Amino acid sequence: MTEEKVMAQEINEEADFITLQFDDGVDVECEILGLFDFEGAEYIALLPDDGTDDVYIYGYKEINDEEFELIDIEDDDLFDKVVAEFDKLMAEEE
Numbered sequence: 001m002t003e004e005k006v007m008a009q010e011i012n013e014e015a016d017f018i019t020l021q022f023d024d025g026v027d028v029e030c031e032i033l034g035l036f037d038f039e040g041a042e043y044i045a046l047l048p049d050d051g052t053d054d055v056y057i058y059g060y061k062e063i064n065d066e067e068f069e070l071i072d073i074e075d076d077d078l079f080d081k082v083v084a085e086f087d088k089l090m091a092e093e094e
Contacts, residue, residue, distance in 0.1 A: 018046065020056075020070075035060055038085045044070065045086055057082055 016032045030046035033055065037043075044060040057079075059071030073079040 038082050
């Protein structure tokens with residue numbers, strides 16, 4: 001997992017895309033693959049529009065109807081468990 005921190009985000013409601021702005025000044029547009037729960041917390045899966053098959057996974061906290069916060073998953077064991085849950089959910093959809 002990258003150590004870059006998401007500083008700001010904008011949502012394009014119509015297309016389910018979000019623009020991430022990292023602390024190094026790089027903007028990455030991502031498709032929102034979905035929200036999912038794991039062990040009592042919410043997470044979001046994002047597919048960056050950068051030509052790779054990477055998926056970004058963050059903790060998700062809704063502040064109100066129009067604002068939310070993305071939270072880095074800093075614990076490697078937790079991150080691995082969340083990724084495994086996401087993979088399981090994606091396999092169920094196939």
